[in-house]
Amino acid sequence: MSKRKVKETHMPVGECISQVQMILRERFCHQRLPEKPVGMESQHKHLLELLRRTAVHGESNSVLIVGPRGSGKTMLLNCVLRELLEVKDVNKNVLPVHLNGLLQTDDRIALKEITRQLNLENVVGDKVFGSFAENLAFLLEALKKGDRSSSRPVLFILDEFDLFAHHKNQTLLYNLLDVSQSAQAPVAVIGLTCRLDVLELLEKRVKSRFSHRQIHLLSSLSFIQYLDNVRSQLSLPQDFPDTKFYDEWNDSIKTLCEDQLVVDVLQSHYNSSKDFRSLQLLLMLALSRVSASKPAIKPTDLLEASRVCMVDSKANILHGLSILELCLIIAMKHLNDIYEGEPFNFQMVHNEFKKFLQRKSHSIHNFDKPVVIKAFEHLQQLELIKSMDSSTAKIQKEYQLMKLLLDHSQIMEALQKYPQCPTDVKQWAMSAFG
Amino acid sequence: MQEGIQCSCCESEQCLSVIRGIHSDDSVEKTFLGNGRNGDKHTCICPIETLVWTNDYTLVQRARCNIDCHCLSMCHCLSMLSCSKQCSYPSIFIYGHRATGKSHVIHTLLKELELPYATVSCVECVSVGLLFEQVLLSLFGSDSASLLSRNPSLSDFVRVYKQLCVQASAKQTRYIVLDRAELLRDMEANLLPAFLRLQELVEDNVTVILLSEIVWDKFRPNTGCFEPLLLHFPDYSKGELQQILSEDSHPSYSPELYSAFINILLGVFYSVCRDLRELSLRLSMLKFQPLFSLPSVKESDTHKLWRNIEPHLKKAMQTVYLREVSSVQWEQQLKMEEKEAGAVRGLSAHAHVELPYYSKFLLIAAYLASYNPARTDKRFFLKHHGKIKKTNFLKKHEKTSNHLLGPKPFPLDRLLAIFYSVVDSRVAPTASVFCQISSLVTLQLLNQVGHDDQLDAPKYKCAVSLDFILAISRTVSFDMVKYLYDFL
Numbered sequence: 001m002s003k004r005k006v007k008e009t010h011m012p013v014g015e016c017i018s019q020v021q022m023i024l025r026e027r028f029c030h031q032r033l034p035e036k037p038v039g040m041e042s043q044h045k046h047l048l049e050l051l052r053r054t055a056v057h058g059e060s061n062s063v064l065i066v067g068p069r070g071s072g073k074t075m076l077l078n079c080v081l082r083e084l085l086e087v088k089d090v091n092k093n094v095l096p097v098h099l100n101g102l103l104q105t106d107d108r109i110a111l112k113e114i115t116r117q118l119n120l121e122n123v124v125g126d127k128v129f130g131s132f133a134e135n136l137a138f139l140l141e142a143l144k145k146g147d148r149s150s151s152r153p154v155l156f157i158l159d160e161f162d163l164f165a166h167h168k169n170q171t172l173l174y175n176l177l178d179v180s181q182s183a184q185a186p187v188a189v190i191g192l193t194c195r196l197d198v199l200e201l202l203e204k205r206v207k208s209r210f211s212h213r214q215i216h217l218l219s220s221l222s223f224i225q226y227l228d229n230v231r232s233q234l235s236l237p238q239d240f241p242d243t244k245f246y247d248e249w250n251d252s253i254k255t256l257c258e259d260q261l262v263v264d265v266l267q268s269h270y271n272s273s274k275d276f277r278s279l280q281l282l283l284m285l286a287l288s289r290v291s292a293s294k295p296a297i298k299p300t301d302l303l304e305a306s307r308v309c310m311v312d313s314k315a316n317i318l319h320g321l322s323i324l325e326l327c328l329i330i331a332m333k334h335l336n337d338i339y340e341g342e343p344f345n346f347q348m349v350h351n352e353f354k355k356f357l358q359r360k361s362h363s364i365h366n367f368d369k370p371v372v373i374k375a376f377e378h379l380q381q382l383e384l385i386k387s388m389d390s391s392t393a394k395i396q397k398e399y400q401l402m403k404l405l406l407d408h409s410q411i412m413e414a415l416q417k418y419p420q421c422p423t424d425v426k427q428w429a430m431s432a433f434g
Numbered sequence: 435m436q437e438g439i440q441c442s443c444c445e446s447e448q449c450l451s452v453i454r455g456i457h458s459d460d461s462v463e464k465t466f467l468g469n470g471r472n473g474d475k476h477t478c479i480c481p482i483e484t485l486v487w488t489n490d491y492t493l494v495q496r497a498r499c500n501i502d503c504h505c506l507s508m509c510h511c512l513s514m515l516s517c518s519k520q521c522s523y524p525s526i527f528i529y530g531h532r533a534t535g536k537s538h539v540i541h542t543l544l545k546e547l548e549l550p551y552a553t554v555s556c557v558e559c560v561s562v563g564l565l566f567e568q569v570l571l572s573l574f575g576s577d578s579a580s581l582l583s584r585n586p587s588l589s590d591f592v593r594v595y596k597q598l599c600v601q602a603s604a605k606q607t608r609y610i611v612l613d614r615a616e617l618l619r620d621m622e623a624n625l626l627p628a629f630l631r632l633q634e635l636v637e638d639n640v641t642v643i644l645l646s647e648i649v650w651d652k653f654r655p656n657t658g659c660f661e662p663l664l665l666h667f668p669d670y671s672k673g674e675l676q677q678i679l680s681e682d683s684h685p686s687y688s689p690e691l692y693s694a695f696i697n698i699l700l701g702v703f704y705s706v707c708r709d710l711r712e713l714s715l716r717l718s719m720l721k722f723q724p725l726f727s728l729p730s731v732k733e734s735d736t737h738k739l740w741r742n743i744e745p746h747l748k749k750a751m752q753t754v755y756l757r758e759v760s761s762v763q764w765e766q767q768l769k770m771e772e773k774e775a776g777a778v779r780g781l782s783a784h785a786h787v788e789l790p791y792y793s794k795f796l797l798i799a800a801y802l803a804s805y806n807p808a809r810t811d812k813r814f815f816l817k818h819h820g821k822i823k824k825t826n827f828l829k830k831h832e833k834t835s836n837h838l839l840g841p842k843p844f845p846l847d848r849l850l851a852i853f854y855s856v857v858d859s860r861v862a863p864t865a866s867v868f869c870q871i872s873s874l875v876t877l878q879l880l881n882q883v884g885h886d887d888q889l890d891a892p893k894y895k896c897a898v899s900l901d902f903i904l905a906i907s908r909t910v911s912f913d914m915v916k917y918l919y920d921f922l
Contacts, residue, residue, distance in 0.1 A: 021520060022520045025520050025521050025522070026520075026521055028523070029521045029522060029523050029524065029633075030524065030633070030634065068658075069658040069659070069660075069661075070661075074634075100635065101624075102588065102624045102627055102628045102631075102635075103587075103588050103589040103592055103624075103628065103635065104589055105587065105588070105589070105624055106587075109587060109589050113589065116593075162657065163624075194657060194658060195657060277660075277661065278661070281523075281661065281663060284523055284663070285663070308664075309664075311666070313529060313649035313650060313651065313664065313666065314649055314651070316529075316530075316649075316666045316668070317529075317531070317649060319668070319669065320530070320531040320534070320668070320669030320708060321708075322704070322705055322706055322707055322708045323704075323705040323706075324705055324706050345838070345839075345840065347837065347838045347839075347840070348838050351838060364705070365705065367706065368751075368752060370752070370756050371706060371751060371752075371756065374756060375706065375707075378707075381647075382531075382647065382648065383648050383649075383652055394881045394897070395840065396840070396841075396897055396899075398840075398899075399839070399840030399841070419671060419672075420672070
């Protein structure tokens, strides 16, 4: 039972699979950095050079890394930091301070966090400072080395940089960038943001102190590089203990990536978004089907995973509605068609529904008005319809104007998949006018 | 040591019955027995076994999973969760209709697999501090929550969490389950994006599971956020509902009778509502019918049973389903029904307030003022009105009835004018008439439109429904329909 203690190059399948899962999950769940970030060589070099100038030569700098969600900004920064901190004297001197716009929602909280991360809580003690600038200057002064000649370089890393721009007066940003411009201490301010228009958010005095250096991470992978990336993400590293399994696995991945079905699936994903995060989501879903009795990823797994990723969630919700609620939605669709998207109220919908019941229906029972109101309210709870005005004027609930948040095609598709839908309801939905 | 262990789990559509998983100690073999059509075991490959191998090789847990009808979603969930040192995806979003088993399945899985988890229902968390406290309490023990300050911000929470992690490092993934996650959107704006990437912020192996009935598209913040893994819990089909409801059978009835009864119940209520909770509530109420003990009706005589139950079901739809009558009142009513035949008085029955004579006419006048256009007043209320010509504009916009659009506001003068013409006796404009208008506003039968300051020309709107006003006009023998423009 304790085979794992014995050094063998051959492990049982289950153990291998568990190792594979561990390695690949670490990659996909963002806990392990890749050795080299893919497709960002020039940005990597640029950032590394910049930070090295601060850390080694004591030059102050500020830079913004801009890119859409999931394009690898944090990954790039962490790779650069890892490479930078490998040098011994840099490691001893440099102080990284990580701030996040989601957590530090206030400048006061941000300042406390900076104090804490610089380990200067004891030094500050109970001092009361007049302004933010004084406080920051005190902190930087305290970092000066013994011979008072130079201060230790500090790297301020601001995640969700655009959220800091919403603070009052943008004091934190102003002061940090001010320090980076004046020659007080070697400071590097690195901002990461997903908004391309982040500079518009900055006040004039803050913007003028910023060096306007931006590193853009707009993924420029071609499809071939994308496929290569998939292959390398799924392959096992060299140091896998079981060599036979390692070869088998990597071969299977290679054939997988050449399969036409897989290429089509990846092409459709590539067309919708090129970023790494959605790719990792897809691969994670495919990986979850790997088990000891099925120790390889098949093309159908990827197909299934892609289907799960691209499903329309509203269609899933429509599948579970009752017949009465579905009829109400069809009535609303007809009202939207006739009145071209004007908002409607419950009375109008009920009127349409009653017209259908009188003229065409055989299978739907004539429900009382309160029961229909309850179904209507359920739809409101599911947020499939929304009230138009949130004014405080008292309007009776049947006369409140609402809007339908579903598309014509979504409703028709959902009807096709609806289990045991009565034919007269279907025909009503497809007819042109109520 | 067996290689290639298979565990059997039902993935086919035939086997929707209860799945029982029995693990025997000291053996690596696990079998989930599923009852197929012929009662034979099915062996399908299921990702449940990945969990087996990620555990300590020698440790086998004894687990009994009694989760019905959700094998596929359960398999998906299981494959996402992980037992030991492996990491899990930072956030998972599970959506589906009410009462489709989302919380039940997740909690059962987490409990059976003995994973460390904290579960919080966002309905209970009026402030974010309560949310943080509950999470820390469940994950780190009772004295951890005291480290939080009085009004903790998210920054404090993350800091305390990191501190506690250092003391008690995670050997397994920790799970935080947030139920009714749609309420997170209404709390502070940074809460939802922060929870989605909590793993990154606290640098610990933690996964946040969000459960909601609203789709993910409604949650996404403006500038985007970390996209979670989306899992859908499908709703129950009619057959599955029947199966679940019939598990709970009363000992005095035979199973066939009970399932026939459930069939009838579903036949009536299924087209209105598919919520399992509502249906089981109906069922529990209707179970107390003394019908089954009728000597004249044999068990196999389903047609007679149907005729007996049908009026009760119809009544139930009107009253208990709409929560007009509470379940206790319903039971009492049923017991009393044998002695006297009275209608079940619901909540809306109490809405018929007894109004004084002139108030009734004021209300009628208000209704007429709201739902008749002003130009038609001359025609209805003057003795010699002459001909009214319809202009082109009127002819084009005939179709929309005012009863579809809602009541329109009217000034006080118009109300009084109509009132004086509608009331047959001569009424003097005394203060008692005017204060009756104010009391109608207090009773919320009329709504005041416009600012409170406008004392000289207040505007009102009538807030009653057509049935209500017809009932009132019948009590004063006033033919309402003759005066309504929409019913000409």
